[in-house]
Amino acid sequence: MVRNTTIAFERALSDMRTFEEIMEMRRLYYQERLSITEIAARTHSDYKTVQKYIDQTNFSFTPTQSDDTSLCPKLDPWKSNIDKWLMDDQNAPRKQRHTAIRVFDRLKNEFSDFNCSYRTVTTYVGVRRKELGVKNDVPHLPLIHHAGECQGDFGAADFIENGVQKSGKYFVLEFPYSNCAFAQLKYGENMECLLESMDAIFRFIGGVPRVIWLDNASTMVHKVIYGGGRKITEQFQRFAEHYHFIPVFMNPGSGNEKGGVESKVGYIRRHMLVPIPEFTDLDEFNDHFLQLQEEDTGRYHYRKNRRISDLFLEDMRELLPLPEEDFDLAGYRVVKTDQTALFTIDDKYTYSSHPDFRRKTIMIKLTSKTVTVLDERNKEIVVHRRLYGEGPQTSINWSTYLRVIAVKPRAFPNTGLADHLPEEMRVFLLSCDNSGRRRILTIMADLNDQKGFDAVEDLISKAVSMHALEPDKFEMLYRRLYTEVPVFPPVTLSSDTPKAPHMSSDLSIYDDLLKGRKE
Template identity: 30%
Template sequence: MIGMEFIAEIRRRHFVGGESVSAIARDLQLSRPTVRKALTALEEPAYKRRHQPCPKLDDFRARLERWLDVEYRLPRRQRRTARRLFEGLQAEGYRGSYDPVQRFVKRWKASRASSPGVAQAFVPLAFPPGETCQFDWSREAVELGGIPQTVKLAHFRLAYSRQMFLVAYPREAQEMVFDAHIRAFAFYGGVPARLVYDNLKAVVDTIFAGKERQFNRRFLALANHYLFEPVACTPESGWEKGQVENQVGNVREWLFTPCPKFAGLAQLNAWLETRCRELAARPHPTAESRAVADCFAEERPLLRPVTASFDGYVENSMRVSSTCLVQADCNRYSVPAEWAGQVVSTRLTADTLRVVADGQLLAEHARCFGRGQMVCNPWHYLPVLEKKPGALRHGAPFREWELPAAIRVVRDRLLRHPKGDKAFVEALLLAREAGFDRLEVACELTLKSGVVTGPVLLNTLRRLAEPARPRRLEGVPAPALRLEPVADCGRYDSLREVRHAH
């Protein structure tokens, strides 16, 4: 780009001096197209930057705009800067640079300030009772067990009564969405006719023109079970569910400022449910003479009753490894040894993992939310121990096996002797049929005897597992004969007179 001084000289040399375009370009070391462009220019050319594409930010534009829209309603001191918004997007999975986020925030703020004194206009809405409920997620900072963490908070809000429900989860996954709906419908005591969502992946698979959506098939199973109509908002139009969007900012101010502290997630959710009931005593936003709880009492009978709870799991098929493990959500869980190498189904819920095959439940574990953890049930490996008893000493499933004190002492003493591991494995095999409580009693009796060996332990356990003998009936008189036979020993003398043929 050339300056105005060059443009004036070029026009003067051509129009006044009569020099050709080629001569001017050669003398000023410019291209001929540049010289021709300068001849037609009357003002200094301004550099117009084209719109710069930001492909990595495209998937996060709606979320970033929603954050900006929510924080625009907050006091200026409580709004996040572009740098803080960039860090929030990084926590959500954004892998781009900071500059596109900064430019987007700058353009968004400029669009809001382009018409000073003129606010965006909306039509006031009125919802009939029992019809509409709005749903959204938010990220909140808490301290659980002394560790600062970020939890995902599921927000529900009945549009008529403004009754809200909150529940926290470690992450924003589909099984968490299912569990949040189950808890919300139980809290409300019924199901509304419509639920309004963002276009989150757990709900919407594909966005078409207008309001057309291809909903997730598993989510449709939830909607069909509770018979509510799912409605997805227009992208980047958070005002279509403005009540719950506004609730996100209010809840952060009311409940999460300052940062709350709890022993665990269960205690946090119990506190949130209590606070939802307490906050219902606030005045209704439109009917100020009534409380939210009064409007909810009017709306509750119009909700559809819940006849049966939905089994909100996400299912995947996989093959059991040779170490009797299946992987789910970056962690490994044990399966009974007889299913090693076979295909099973894992069903993830918000707090459990179930392993199912051939219509039967094979294993159930409490779900872990870390990474690289291994959750094992030692009883799943008992058939392997029957063939390889030496694995009892160093097997990972048995190293941290929490056993009663008596069983642990007997095990440690038996492992000091040759083939003691085999004897303890035989005791475990007997306990599988006789019961773990009897094994504990057998170990206690073995310790009292002072002789801790495999045969003594097995003998004690077999005696405990032996079925009880029937009691002897006492006090019942034996039947008496009315005519007792007379003893006649002479009959035997007649046998001596019998002659035998030879």
Template identity: 25%
Template sequence: MGMLAKIRRMHLRDGLSIREISRRTGLSRNTVKQWLRREGETEPKYPKRTQTSVLDAWAEHLESALRTDLHRPVRERRTAKALFEQIRALGFAGSYPRVVVWVRRWREQQANAPRRAAFVPMSFELGDAFQFDWSCEYLFVGGLRRRLEVAHTKLASSRAFWLTAYPTQSHEMLFDAHARAFAAFGGVPRRGIYDNMKTAVDKVGVGKLRSVNIRFQAMCSHYLFEPEFCNPASGWEKGIVEKNVQDRRRQVWREAAERRWPDFASLNEWLAQRCRQCWEENHHPEWPALTVAEVWQDEQARLMPCPKPFNGYVEHQVRVSATGLIHFQRNRYSVPTRHVNAILSLRVYPAHVELVAEGVQVARHARSFERDLTFYDWQHYIELVETKPGALRNGAPFKTMPEALQTLQRHLLRHPGGDRVMTQVLAAVPVHGLDAVLVAADLALEAGRPSAEHVLNVLARLKDGQIAPVETSTPSLKEEPRADVQRYDRLRETRP
């Protein structure tokens, strides 16, 4: 359009001839004449010159691969280098820079392409709703690089958020994440907004119809909030917590990745402190003059009271093996041997597992997320070794006994029948308690020649209060005795 206006000014205003205009502009005279005749026309656009490239035959293959990668996680998408190696193995004879330029242009075209989706800005009242989502992160925990499932709970109005890291996304983790978040927020909002995660929704129906998981529904009933679920593949309906995932990766997880964490407990403790720091540092997007912490204080007054934490365990029915073990997630946990071959209730919590028989807890172990490990409680096998004392010498559970009992066992097993003597000592643990037996074992070892009778005697005296549990002080004399050799001579004197 600029050239057409210039030609019109030169001919109509300055009075130059068509030959002179052609000489100055470099356009042919026929072109100048044609443009001057059509006053309402715009400047013509000529088609770009097409150039053939060795990459044209592979353009369809590359585009198909790039479109496929759009549906993959960002970490799993192929780079231009990987695509070049792939098509070169299929017979591509071009160079790597050509592929890089082509991939860059294709991605720029996709980024600049018009988006049809439009969204309505959302606004929430104080205390009205919270949004929940999971994210996947990687950190060094316990000396290994592990995949973490992080629970994000965010108040939709004040933007206060809470992060908790777990090894998995199972039900017990979900329930624990809600309990921690509500305790940190100081109350419970009236609604909770979720996507259609499997721990909450058993089946997605038409429209907003959902078949909600029974345990998840029990948790919602406990905290008195109403769950709402987004449409499938519509993450923007909970965009506040979706944005929180990206913001925390830039703010919190970058710091966490620079450190090494001994366990999940220390990591979650640091996350709790870091979340509160972010509340003080971040300004509210709708009220920039206020921080998130200041708006949260106003919202806290409008939240429902927070009840006691929901007992969010997951229950399984397990059978006890002949060795007094139950199997769960490729690990084994011990149970008192009187329950061998019985079916018990296994209650799984985020940090521990409990075994219940007829409503009574019979065993408790710290939960492990490793594989192919066995966790013993040696006291579960005391009743069994009373009838099978020979198993005490090489029994795997008894290798976890306290050091005092292991030392006593080594002394007793040196003599014939020492295994039976040791079972008498172990049989006293359920009766007198472990602490009392340990004190008696220490006193017996100090005597130099320990025996079961000695230990049981000390236990009886401890129970009657005749001796102190541990005596370490040495008595001192106020007046030391004097040596008097004349006393002997006086005794030899005969009496008249």
């Protein structure tokens, strides 16, 4: 069966000839007087194919038409079902329409006598989808963009910060009227990255676009409502109201509505992020990044035959003024800690708070770079570098756990604090008995409470360099550096030290003086 189908398919292909090939067959026959057999051999054609074109008399162009009955005849019993499914797809979301494999699976599951191959179904579905006018894509319309309006979108790019390569995001704000664009490189595309990027660009250009076209990212849109409405996140709604711009969100799956910025995302990656940028400070890089983008406006517009910088002046005339008051770009969340005072955000990033906050509801402050734990008075308790990347990650500030570790010195080897200490100090603490380890850890906890963990690190560094690691020496060094009155240990006298006579005292004279009496 398979062999017969293959032969029939090859014969069908052999019948498909271009007009130049047909003319060559007729020339060989009528002018060079070759036989049909010779022509078939020379042109690698079937004998009947050559004979058909030699005998052909009408050479008018005839548009080909599809014949339902001749297309995959073995599928005839089920074609009406397939056609109905394809027609129903016009009312279904684009990503929930029938694919050929889905049609094939349904035919197998719903019709016990179905016996056609997947290739047959694929051929029929492909042809019929076009004939029935069922298309996954809607025709795009040319859009008119007014001065002062812009589009925003994120792109992905790697960068090297302090020698470490990271995968980041960059937000692009593009003005379609002038084709001018500005971008900021960030660690991710969360709300804080978005707002910080937009604020930096607004301040760089000296104004705010009246209308900004955006996609339906979850950072901005909670829910797309049937009929075109959007439920916008409160933080983004506050930001838009503060700067007085109107956010307009794309139809789902309609990236063409902001094709200008999507094209600009690729342009900036190719022209400004190759080779992979390398820097030590992201904020400094972003300042330089904006300067590069401003210099790029000297080019001519691809269609208007004017410099982008000149067209952008018309955009700027339509900008809204910057607000008088600054907007707090940070995000605030209420989280709940577990029994170890840890909490998790975004379902995968875990941070430490303070042992006093275990099993409590606390407030945290978020920026694109940091996660800060606040107490009841909004005072900073601990600051973490914000985590990014795929998969679960954990950041623990062990300085807040020093007091707990000092109380439970046996737990020290199993804490992350050991990994943050100099090797010599770590090895010594691991070799100490519980009493000595408790003394050193208590001193570290006291200093941390008084001066912060930077002072603890400084004390440890000096103790290592001066070989003052034993508990007594460590305590003396601490008191000499960080207390007003050092406490010195008692002096042990040697046996040959001369003994001083005992000096007696009579304080009664002072009593007489206080009573006003004289000798």
